[in-house]
Amino acid sequence: MIFRRAVRGALVAGAAVLLTGAADVPTVFDNDETALILSHGPWPEKTGPDPSNRVSGKPAAIAYGRTLFESTDLSIDRQRSCATCHQENLAFTDGIARGFGIARVDRNTPPLFNMRLNRWFGWDGKSDSLWAQSIAPILDTRELGMTPDTLKARIKATPPLADGYRQIFGAAPAAHDAETVMVNIAKAMAAFQETIVSGRSSFDEFRDALAAKDADAIAAYPAPAKRGLKLFIGKGRCDLCHFGANFTNGEFHDIGLPHFPEPGRVDKGRYGGIQLLRKSKFNLLGPYNDDALRATAGFTRHVRLTTKNWGEFRVPSLREVARTAPYMHDGSKATLKDVVDHYSEIPEDRLHQDGEKLLKPLNLTDREKADLVAFLRTL
Protein backbone atom coordinates (compact mmCIF):
# COMPACT_ATOMS: atom_id res chain seq x y z
CA MET A 1 0.00 0.00 0.00
CA ILE A 2 2.72 2.46 0.95
CA PHE A 3 4.69 1.57 -2.17
CA ARG A 4 1.70 2.05 -4.44
CA ARG A 5 0.94 5.44 -2.91
CA ALA A 6 4.53 6.55 -3.44
CA VAL A 7 4.46 5.56 -7.10
CA ARG A 8 1.13 7.26 -7.62
CA GLY A 9 2.42 10.40 -5.94
CA ALA A 10 5.46 10.47 -8.18
CA LEU A 11 3.36 10.24 -11.32
CA VAL A 12 1.04 13.17 -10.74
CA ALA A 13 1.50 16.90 -10.67
CA GLY A 14 2.88 18.63 -7.62
CA ALA A 15 -0.41 19.97 -6.24
CA ALA A 16 -2.02 16.59 -6.56
CA VAL A 17 0.91 15.01 -4.76
CA LEU A 18 0.34 17.36 -1.84
CA LEU A 19 -3.37 16.52 -1.81
CA THR A 20 -2.75 12.80 -1.94
CA GLY A 21 -0.16 13.07 0.78
CA ALA A 22 -2.50 14.99 3.04
CA ALA A 23 -5.27 12.49 2.41
CA ASP A 24 -3.06 9.66 3.51
CA VAL A 25 -2.15 11.11 6.89
CA PRO A 26 -3.87 8.80 9.36
CA THR A 27 -6.53 10.44 11.50
CA VAL A 28 -5.66 10.09 15.15
CA PHE A 29 -8.12 10.74 17.94
CA ASP A 30 -6.83 11.94 21.31
CA ASN A 31 -8.40 10.86 24.61
CA ASP A 32 -10.93 13.69 24.68
CA GLU A 33 -12.00 13.00 21.11
CA THR A 34 -12.24 9.29 21.82
CA ALA A 35 -14.51 10.00 24.80
CA LEU A 36 -16.74 12.14 22.59
CA ILE A 37 -16.92 9.43 19.94
CA LEU A 38 -17.78 6.78 22.51
CA SER A 39 -20.61 8.98 23.78
CA HIS A 40 -22.40 8.35 20.46
CA GLY A 41 -23.12 4.78 21.45
CA PRO A 42 -23.60 1.99 22.09
CA TRP A 43 -26.30 1.33 19.54
CA PRO A 44 -29.11 0.38 19.60
CA GLU A 45 -30.23 2.06 22.78
CA LYS A 46 -32.40 0.02 25.09
CA THR A 47 -35.94 1.28 25.41
CA GLY A 48 -39.07 0.00 27.11
CA PRO A 49 -42.77 0.45 26.45
CA ASP A 50 -44.21 3.97 26.58
CA PRO A 51 -46.02 4.31 29.95
CA SER A 52 -48.39 6.87 28.42
CA ASN A 53 -49.66 4.24 25.97
CA ARG A 54 -51.12 1.08 27.51
CA VAL A 55 -50.75 -0.89 24.25
CA SER A 56 -47.13 0.13 23.64
CA GLY A 57 -44.92 -2.92 23.13
CA LYS A 58 -47.83 -5.36 22.81
CA PRO A 59 -47.41 -7.61 19.76
CA ALA A 60 -51.11 -7.64 18.84
CA ALA A 61 -51.26 -3.84 18.99
CA ILE A 62 -48.08 -3.57 16.92
CA ALA A 63 -49.55 -5.79 14.20
CA TYR A 64 -52.85 -3.90 14.29
CA GLY A 65 -50.98 -0.61 14.23
CA ARG A 66 -49.15 -1.65 11.08
CA THR A 67 -52.46 -2.54 9.41
CA LEU A 68 -53.83 0.88 10.32
CA PHE A 69 -50.64 2.60 9.17
CA GLU A 70 -51.03 1.07 5.72
CA SER A 71 -54.82 1.36 5.46
CA THR A 72 -56.35 3.87 3.05
CA ASP A 73 -59.55 3.58 5.09
CA LEU A 74 -58.01 6.15 7.40
CA SER A 75 -58.20 8.88 4.74
CA ILE A 76 -61.37 10.74 3.87
CA ASP A 77 -61.04 9.94 0.14
CA ARG A 78 -59.65 6.42 0.67
CA GLN A 79 -56.76 7.41 -1.58
CA ARG A 80 -53.88 7.54 0.88
CA SER A 81 -52.53 6.17 4.14
CA CYS A 82 -49.73 7.03 6.54
CA ALA A 83 -47.50 4.84 4.38
CA THR A 84 -48.18 7.06 1.35
CA CYS A 85 -45.83 9.67 2.78
CA HIS A 86 -43.83 7.46 5.15
CA GLN A 87 -42.62 4.92 2.60
CA GLU A 88 -40.54 2.09 3.99
CA ASN A 89 -38.32 1.91 0.91
CA LEU A 90 -37.53 5.62 1.32
CA ALA A 91 -36.55 5.37 4.98
CA PHE A 92 -40.17 6.13 5.90
CA THR A 93 -40.09 9.46 4.08
CA ASP A 94 -41.50 10.48 0.70
CA GLY A 95 -38.34 11.83 -0.89
CA ILE A 96 -39.87 15.20 -1.73
CA ALA A 97 -39.24 18.60 -0.18
CA ARG A 98 -42.63 19.10 1.44
CA GLY A 99 -45.14 16.38 2.12
CA PHE A 100 -48.22 15.99 -0.04
CA GLY A 101 -51.41 14.32 1.17
CA ILE A 102 -54.73 15.74 0.04
CA ALA A 103 -52.74 18.97 -0.39
CA ARG A 104 -49.18 20.10 0.10
CA VAL A 105 -48.09 20.70 3.70
CA ASP A 106 -45.56 23.22 4.92
CA ARG A 107 -42.86 20.85 6.07
CA ASN A 108 -40.68 17.97 5.05
CA THR A 109 -41.90 14.45 5.87
CA PRO A 110 -39.58 13.20 8.61
CA PRO A 111 -38.36 9.59 8.79
CA LEU A 112 -39.83 7.40 11.53
CA PHE A 113 -36.74 5.72 12.92
CA ASN A 114 -36.15 5.46 16.66
CA MET A 115 -39.28 7.33 17.69
CA ARG A 116 -39.21 5.83 21.16
CA LEU A 117 -36.17 7.97 21.90
CA ASN A 118 -37.96 11.23 21.08
CA ARG A 119 -39.11 13.68 23.69
CA TRP A 120 -41.00 15.87 21.22
CA PHE A 121 -42.64 14.95 17.93
CA GLY A 122 -43.04 16.90 14.72
CA TRP A 123 -40.72 19.63 13.47
CA ASP A 124 -42.28 22.05 15.95
CA GLY A 125 -42.69 19.59 18.80
CA LYS A 126 -46.40 20.22 19.05
CA SER A 127 -46.86 16.69 20.37
CA ASP A 128 -45.31 15.21 23.47
CA SER A 129 -46.06 11.57 22.62
CA LEU A 130 -45.94 9.46 19.51
CA TRP A 131 -49.62 8.63 19.84
CA ALA A 132 -50.58 12.29 20.07
CA GLN A 133 -48.44 13.01 17.03
CA SER A 134 -50.18 10.17 15.18
CA ILE A 135 -53.52 11.94 15.62
CA ALA A 136 -52.29 15.06 13.80
CA PRO A 137 -52.15 13.73 10.20
CA ILE A 138 -55.47 11.93 10.65
CA LEU A 139 -57.22 15.23 11.37
CA ASP A 140 -55.18 17.54 9.13
CA THR A 141 -57.32 18.50 6.13
CA ARG A 142 -54.16 18.54 3.96
CA GLU A 143 -53.18 15.01 4.97
CA LEU A 144 -55.81 12.35 5.71
CA GLY A 145 -58.66 14.79 6.32
CA MET A 146 -60.69 12.75 8.79
CA THR A 147 -62.70 13.77 11.84
CA PRO A 148 -63.15 11.66 14.97
CA ASP A 149 -66.66 10.78 13.79
CA THR A 150 -65.66 9.76 10.27
CA LEU A 151 -62.78 7.73 11.66
CA LYS A 152 -65.03 5.87 14.10
CA ALA A 153 -67.52 5.18 11.31
CA ARG A 154 -64.78 3.80 9.09
CA ILE A 155 -63.38 1.55 11.80
CA LYS A 156 -66.87 0.26 12.60
CA ALA A 157 -67.67 -0.40 8.96
CA THR A 158 -64.42 -2.15 8.05
CA PRO A 159 -64.53 -5.66 9.56
CA PRO A 160 -60.78 -6.30 9.83
CA LEU A 161 -60.28 -2.92 11.50
CA ALA A 162 -63.30 -3.36 13.79
CA ASP A 163 -62.19 -6.87 14.79
CA GLY A 164 -58.66 -5.69 15.49
CA TYR A 165 -59.97 -2.80 17.58
CA ARG A 166 -62.10 -5.13 19.66
CA GLN A 167 -59.20 -7.50 20.19
CA ILE A 168 -56.77 -4.78 21.29
CA PHE A 169 -59.06 -2.50 23.27
CA GLY A 170 -61.53 -5.00 24.66
CA ALA A 171 -64.69 -3.49 23.19
CA ALA A 172 -66.18 -2.78 19.81
CA PRO A 173 -65.57 0.72 18.45
CA ALA A 174 -69.30 1.36 18.82
CA ALA A 175 -68.88 1.10 22.59
CA HIS A 176 -66.49 4.05 22.69
CA ASP A 177 -67.02 7.70 21.84
CA ALA A 178 -65.40 8.93 18.65
CA GLU A 179 -62.56 10.75 20.37
CA THR A 180 -61.64 7.69 22.40
CA VAL A 181 -61.67 5.55 19.26
CA MET A 182 -59.33 8.03 17.56
CA VAL A 183 -56.91 8.08 20.50
CA ASN A 184 -56.90 4.28 20.66
CA ILE A 185 -56.25 4.03 16.92
CA ALA A 186 -53.37 6.48 17.33
CA LYS A 187 -51.96 4.45 20.23
CA ALA A 188 -51.96 1.28 18.15
CA MET A 189 -50.22 3.09 15.31
CA ALA A 190 -47.67 4.45 17.79
CA ALA A 191 -47.04 0.91 19.03
CA PHE A 192 -46.15 -0.06 15.47
CA GLN A 193 -43.99 2.99 14.77
CA GLU A 194 -41.98 2.37 17.95
CA THR A 195 -40.73 -0.84 16.37
CA ILE A 196 -39.05 1.02 13.49
CA VAL A 197 -35.47 1.11 14.72
CA SER A 198 -32.46 1.88 12.57
CA GLY A 199 -29.87 -0.87 12.37
CA ARG A 200 -26.25 -0.77 13.29
CA SER A 201 -24.16 1.44 11.02
CA SER A 202 -20.52 1.34 9.99
CA PHE A 203 -20.02 4.19 12.46
CA ASP A 204 -21.32 1.91 15.25
CA GLU A 205 -18.81 -0.75 14.24
CA PHE A 206 -16.04 1.85 14.36
CA ARG A 207 -17.23 3.26 17.67
CA ASP A 208 -17.31 -0.18 19.27
CA ALA A 209 -13.90 -1.02 17.78
CA LEU A 210 -12.54 2.15 19.34
CA ALA A 211 -14.01 1.12 22.70
CA ALA A 212 -12.45 -2.32 22.36
CA LYS A 213 -9.15 -0.92 21.01
CA ASP A 214 -9.52 -3.28 18.05
CA ALA A 215 -6.92 -1.89 15.63
CA ASP A 216 -8.03 -3.91 12.62
CA ALA A 217 -11.66 -2.89 12.98
CA ILE A 218 -10.64 0.72 13.60
CA ALA A 219 -8.59 0.65 10.39
CA ALA A 220 -11.59 -0.65 8.44
CA TYR A 221 -13.52 2.60 8.90
CA PRO A 222 -12.89 4.76 5.83
CA ALA A 223 -10.31 7.53 6.15
CA PRO A 224 -12.62 10.29 4.82
CA ALA A 225 -15.25 9.31 7.39
CA LYS A 226 -12.64 9.48 10.16
CA ARG A 227 -11.62 12.96 9.04
CA GLY A 228 -15.28 13.96 8.84
CA LEU A 229 -15.90 12.60 12.32
CA LYS A 230 -12.99 14.65 13.64
CA LEU A 231 -14.62 17.74 12.13
CA PHE A 232 -18.04 16.74 13.49
CA ILE A 233 -16.79 16.69 17.08
CA GLY A 234 -14.17 19.40 16.59
CA LYS A 235 -14.15 22.41 14.30
CA GLY A 236 -17.74 21.85 13.20
CA ARG A 237 -19.10 21.55 16.77
CA CYS A 238 -21.98 19.62 15.22
CA ASP A 239 -22.21 17.42 18.29
CA LEU A 240 -23.26 20.30 20.54
CA CYS A 241 -26.77 19.60 19.23
CA HIS A 242 -26.36 16.25 17.50
CA PHE A 243 -25.03 14.35 20.50
CA GLY A 244 -25.62 10.97 22.08
CA ALA A 245 -26.34 7.63 20.47
CA ASN A 246 -29.26 9.08 18.50
CA PHE A 247 -27.26 12.11 17.32
CA THR A 248 -29.74 14.69 18.59
CA ASN A 249 -30.50 16.61 21.74
CA GLY A 250 -34.19 16.31 20.87
CA GLU A 251 -34.65 20.05 21.27
CA PHE A 252 -35.11 23.06 18.97
CA HIS A 253 -32.81 25.57 17.33
CA ASP A 254 -32.91 28.31 14.74
CA ILE A 255 -30.29 27.52 12.11
CA GLY A 256 -30.88 30.45 9.83
CA LEU A 257 -33.35 28.93 7.40
CA PRO A 258 -36.29 30.88 6.00
CA HIS A 259 -39.52 30.14 7.82
CA PHE A 260 -42.01 31.39 5.27
CA PRO A 261 -43.73 28.44 3.55
CA GLU A 262 -45.10 30.99 1.07
CA PRO A 263 -44.89 34.77 0.79
CA GLY A 264 -46.72 36.50 3.60
CA ARG A 265 -47.26 33.40 5.71
CA VAL A 266 -44.87 32.50 8.48
CA ASP A 267 -44.17 29.10 10.00
CA LYS A 268 -43.86 29.87 13.69
CA GLY A 269 -41.85 26.73 14.33
CA ARG A 270 -41.34 25.86 17.98
CA TYR A 271 -43.25 28.94 19.13
CA GLY A 272 -46.39 27.68 17.43
CA GLY A 273 -45.60 24.15 18.52
CA ILE A 274 -45.62 25.03 22.20
CA GLN A 275 -48.85 26.97 21.77
CA LEU A 276 -50.51 23.98 20.11
CA LEU A 277 -49.09 21.60 22.70
CA ARG A 278 -50.54 23.62 25.56
CA LYS A 279 -53.95 23.85 23.92
CA SER A 280 -54.15 20.17 23.03
CA LYS A 281 -56.37 17.86 25.07
CA PHE A 282 -54.15 15.05 23.81
CA ASN A 283 -51.01 16.19 25.59
CA LEU A 284 -49.53 14.18 28.44
CA LEU A 285 -51.17 16.40 31.05
CA GLY A 286 -54.56 15.56 29.58
CA PRO A 287 -57.08 12.78 30.19
CA TYR A 288 -55.77 10.32 27.59
CA ASN A 289 -52.36 9.72 29.16
CA ASP A 290 -52.39 6.12 30.45
CA ASP A 291 -49.68 6.99 32.98
CA ALA A 292 -51.90 7.79 35.94
CA LEU A 293 -49.11 9.43 37.91
CA ARG A 294 -48.21 11.71 34.98
CA ALA A 295 -44.53 10.96 35.51
CA THR A 296 -44.24 11.11 31.71
CA ALA A 297 -45.50 14.71 31.64
CA GLY A 298 -42.55 16.49 33.22
CA PHE A 299 -41.25 18.09 30.03
CA THR A 300 -44.75 19.20 29.06
CA ARG A 301 -45.37 20.68 32.50
CA HIS A 302 -42.17 22.71 32.43
CA VAL A 303 -41.71 23.65 28.77
CA ARG A 304 -40.98 27.35 28.35
CA LEU A 305 -42.42 29.61 25.65
CA THR A 306 -40.19 32.54 24.67
CA THR A 307 -39.79 34.77 21.63
CA LYS A 308 -36.60 32.94 20.74
CA ASN A 309 -38.77 29.93 19.85
CA TRP A 310 -39.79 31.70 16.62
CA GLY A 311 -38.11 29.96 13.72
CA GLU A 312 -36.78 27.13 15.84
CA PHE A 313 -37.27 23.58 14.59
CA ARG A 314 -36.47 20.22 16.09
CA VAL A 315 -32.93 18.89 15.79
CA PRO A 316 -33.33 15.68 13.80
CA SER A 317 -31.49 12.47 14.51
CA LEU A 318 -28.73 11.83 12.01
CA ARG A 319 -29.16 8.07 11.97
CA GLU A 320 -29.85 6.84 8.42
CA VAL A 321 -29.41 10.45 7.31
CA ALA A 322 -27.98 9.45 3.92
CA ARG A 323 -31.36 7.90 3.07
CA THR A 324 -33.64 10.73 4.17
CA ALA A 325 -33.07 13.49 1.59
CA PRO A 326 -34.18 16.19 1.12
CA TYR A 327 -33.25 17.87 4.38
CA MET A 328 -34.32 20.53 6.89
CA HIS A 329 -37.83 21.29 8.13
CA ASP A 330 -38.81 22.66 4.73
CA GLY A 331 -36.90 20.17 2.60
CA SER A 332 -34.93 23.07 1.16
CA LYS A 333 -31.59 21.23 1.06
CA ALA A 334 -31.54 18.54 -1.57
CA THR A 335 -28.34 16.80 -0.56
CA LEU A 336 -26.06 16.34 2.42
CA LYS A 337 -23.54 18.49 0.57
CA ASP A 338 -26.13 21.29 0.53
CA VAL A 339 -26.62 20.88 4.29
CA VAL A 340 -22.88 21.09 4.94
CA ASP A 341 -22.64 24.11 2.63
CA HIS A 342 -25.35 25.79 4.70
CA TYR A 343 -23.39 25.41 7.93
CA SER A 344 -20.17 26.39 6.19
CA GLU A 345 -21.59 29.66 4.89
CA ILE A 346 -24.43 30.21 7.36
CA PRO A 347 -25.96 33.69 7.04
CA GLU A 348 -25.40 35.18 10.49
CA ASP A 349 -27.66 38.13 9.74
CA ARG A 350 -30.57 35.68 9.20
CA LEU A 351 -30.32 34.26 12.70
CA HIS A 352 -32.88 35.46 15.22
CA GLN A 353 -31.62 38.47 17.12
CA ASP A 354 -32.65 36.82 20.37
CA GLY A 355 -31.21 33.54 19.22
CA GLU A 356 -28.07 31.68 20.05
CA LYS A 357 -24.60 33.07 19.61
CA LEU A 358 -23.51 29.58 18.73
CA LEU A 359 -23.71 29.35 14.98
CA LYS A 360 -20.90 30.89 12.97
CA PRO A 361 -19.87 30.15 9.39
CA LEU A 362 -17.54 27.18 9.51
CA ASN A 363 -15.74 28.22 6.32
CA LEU A 364 -14.96 24.64 5.42
CA THR A 365 -12.70 23.73 2.53
CA ASP A 366 -14.07 21.54 -0.26
CA ARG A 367 -12.11 18.63 1.19
CA GLU A 368 -13.53 19.20 4.66
CA LYS A 369 -17.05 19.35 3.27
CA ALA A 370 -16.54 16.09 1.41
CA ASP A 371 -15.14 14.47 4.56
CA LEU A 372 -18.08 15.62 6.66
CA VAL A 373 -20.49 14.19 4.11
CA ALA A 374 -18.48 10.94 4.05
CA PHE A 375 -18.88 10.70 7.82
CA LEU A 376 -22.61 11.42 7.73
CA ARG A 377 -23.05 8.66 5.18
CA THR A 378 -21.75 6.14 7.72
CA LEU A 379 -24.46 6.86 10.30
Add this chain to the structure above:
Amino acid sequence: MRKILSGTVLGASLAIAGPALADHCPTDTLAALPAQLADGGTAIAYKTDPAKIEVGKPFSIEVVACVEGEKRMAPSRIRVDAGMPMHGHGMNYTPSERKIGPGHSAFEGLVFHMPGHWQITFDVYEGDKRQRLTQKISIKR
Protein backbone atom coordinates in the same frame (compact mmCIF):
# COMPACT_ATOMS: atom_id res chain seq x y z
CA MET B 1 -14.18 33.05 44.22
CA ARG B 2 -16.42 30.85 42.09
CA LYS B 3 -15.32 27.62 40.62
CA ILE B 4 -16.61 25.95 37.50
CA LEU B 5 -17.89 22.57 38.51
CA SER B 6 -18.10 19.60 36.24
CA GLY B 7 -21.52 17.95 36.25
CA THR B 8 -21.54 17.11 39.93
CA VAL B 9 -22.04 19.84 42.51
CA LEU B 10 -19.67 19.04 45.34
CA GLY B 11 -19.87 20.77 48.66
CA ALA B 12 -16.21 20.19 49.28
CA SER B 13 -15.29 22.22 46.25
CA LEU B 14 -17.20 25.24 47.51
CA ALA B 15 -15.80 26.94 50.53
CA ILE B 16 -17.71 30.15 49.99
CA ALA B 17 -20.32 30.34 52.68
CA GLY B 18 -19.22 32.55 55.50
CA PRO B 19 -20.66 33.34 58.89
CA ALA B 20 -23.85 34.65 57.30
CA LEU B 21 -25.02 31.21 56.39
CA ALA B 22 -23.91 29.52 59.55
CA ASP B 23 -25.49 32.21 61.71
CA HIS B 24 -28.84 32.35 60.02
CA CYS B 25 -29.62 28.93 58.51
CA PRO B 26 -30.64 25.81 60.43
CA THR B 27 -27.55 23.72 60.87
CA ASP B 28 -29.33 20.44 60.11
CA THR B 29 -30.31 21.80 56.70
CA LEU B 30 -26.77 22.90 56.04
CA ALA B 31 -25.53 19.40 56.67
CA ALA B 32 -28.00 18.00 54.14
CA LEU B 33 -27.22 20.57 51.46
CA PRO B 34 -23.46 20.76 51.29
CA ALA B 35 -22.99 23.03 48.25
CA GLN B 36 -22.95 26.61 49.48
CA LEU B 37 -22.75 30.12 48.10
CA ALA B 38 -22.80 33.48 49.85
CA ASP B 39 -22.61 37.09 48.80
CA GLY B 40 -23.84 40.46 50.03
CA GLY B 41 -25.37 39.20 53.25
CA THR B 42 -27.29 36.41 51.54
CA ALA B 43 -26.35 32.78 51.65
CA ILE B 44 -27.71 29.59 50.19
CA ALA B 45 -27.04 25.91 50.50
CA TYR B 46 -28.24 23.54 47.82
CA LYS B 47 -27.97 20.14 46.23
CA THR B 48 -29.03 18.70 42.90
CA ASP B 49 -30.91 15.47 42.31
CA PRO B 50 -29.38 13.49 40.76
CA ALA B 51 -26.04 14.64 42.11
CA LYS B 52 -24.45 14.33 38.68
CA ILE B 53 -26.29 16.48 36.14
CA GLU B 54 -26.41 14.85 32.72
CA VAL B 55 -26.94 16.68 29.48
CA GLY B 56 -30.54 16.42 28.29
CA LYS B 57 -31.80 14.81 31.51
CA PRO B 58 -34.14 16.55 33.95
CA PHE B 59 -32.90 17.31 37.44
CA SER B 60 -34.05 19.19 40.51
CA ILE B 61 -32.35 21.55 42.95
CA GLU B 62 -33.17 21.79 46.64
CA VAL B 63 -32.24 25.17 48.09
CA VAL B 64 -32.27 26.78 51.49
CA ALA B 65 -31.61 30.49 51.55
CA CYS B 66 -30.82 32.74 54.48
CA VAL B 67 -30.44 36.48 54.80
CA GLU B 68 -28.33 38.30 57.37
CA GLY B 69 -30.11 40.34 60.03
CA GLU B 70 -31.81 40.19 63.36
CA LYS B 71 -35.20 38.84 62.25
CA ARG B 72 -34.67 37.88 58.65
CA MET B 73 -33.62 34.27 58.70
CA ALA B 74 -35.70 33.27 55.69
CA PRO B 75 -36.09 35.36 52.53
CA SER B 76 -39.50 36.13 51.09
CA ARG B 77 -38.87 34.31 47.80
CA ILE B 78 -36.30 32.23 45.95
CA ARG B 79 -36.09 31.80 42.20
CA VAL B 80 -33.81 29.38 40.36
CA ASP B 81 -32.97 29.43 36.67
CA ALA B 82 -30.03 28.63 34.43
CA GLY B 83 -28.54 29.57 31.10
CA MET B 84 -25.55 29.38 28.83
CA PRO B 85 -24.10 32.92 28.87
CA MET B 86 -21.68 32.21 26.03
CA HIS B 87 -24.51 30.98 23.80
CA GLY B 88 -26.92 33.70 24.87
CA HIS B 89 -29.76 31.39 25.81
CA GLY B 90 -31.46 29.97 28.85
CA MET B 91 -33.12 26.65 29.48
CA ASN B 92 -36.04 25.45 27.38
CA TYR B 93 -37.89 24.64 30.59
CA THR B 94 -39.12 26.73 33.51
CA PRO B 95 -38.50 25.09 36.89
CA SER B 96 -41.47 24.66 39.18
CA GLU B 97 -41.13 25.35 42.88
CA ARG B 98 -42.16 23.02 45.66
CA LYS B 99 -41.97 24.79 49.01
CA ILE B 100 -40.51 22.73 51.80
CA GLY B 101 -40.38 25.37 54.52
CA PRO B 102 -39.47 29.02 55.12
CA GLY B 103 -36.63 29.84 52.74
CA HIS B 104 -36.44 26.20 51.76
CA SER B 105 -37.68 24.96 48.37
CA ALA B 106 -37.09 22.34 45.73
CA PHE B 107 -37.09 23.38 42.07
CA GLU B 108 -38.02 20.70 39.58
CA GLY B 109 -37.92 20.37 35.82
CA LEU B 110 -34.52 21.84 35.03
CA VAL B 111 -32.83 20.49 31.88
CA PHE B 112 -29.46 21.40 30.42
CA HIS B 113 -30.21 20.62 26.79
CA MET B 114 -26.70 21.18 25.47
CA PRO B 115 -23.20 20.36 26.66
CA GLY B 116 -20.96 23.27 27.62
CA HIS B 117 -20.76 25.97 30.22
CA TRP B 118 -23.97 26.61 32.13
CA GLN B 119 -24.65 29.06 34.92
CA ILE B 120 -27.24 28.42 37.58
CA THR B 121 -28.73 31.57 39.08
CA PHE B 122 -30.26 31.73 42.53
CA ASP B 123 -32.29 34.90 43.04
CA VAL B 124 -33.04 35.48 46.71
CA TYR B 125 -35.64 38.15 47.41
CA GLU B 126 -36.15 40.11 50.58
CA GLY B 127 -39.18 42.16 49.68
CA ASP B 128 -38.28 43.98 46.46
CA LYS B 129 -34.57 43.59 47.01
CA ARG B 130 -32.92 40.83 45.03
CA GLN B 131 -29.58 39.25 45.66
CA ARG B 132 -28.32 37.04 42.85
CA LEU B 133 -25.91 34.19 43.49
CA THR B 134 -24.50 32.18 40.62
CA GLN B 135 -22.79 28.87 40.10
CA LYS B 136 -20.98 27.94 36.91
CA ILE B 137 -21.08 24.34 35.88
CA SER B 138 -19.57 22.49 32.93
CA ILE B 139 -21.70 19.78 31.32
CA LYS B 140 -20.16 17.16 29.08
CA ARG B 141 -21.81 15.10 26.35
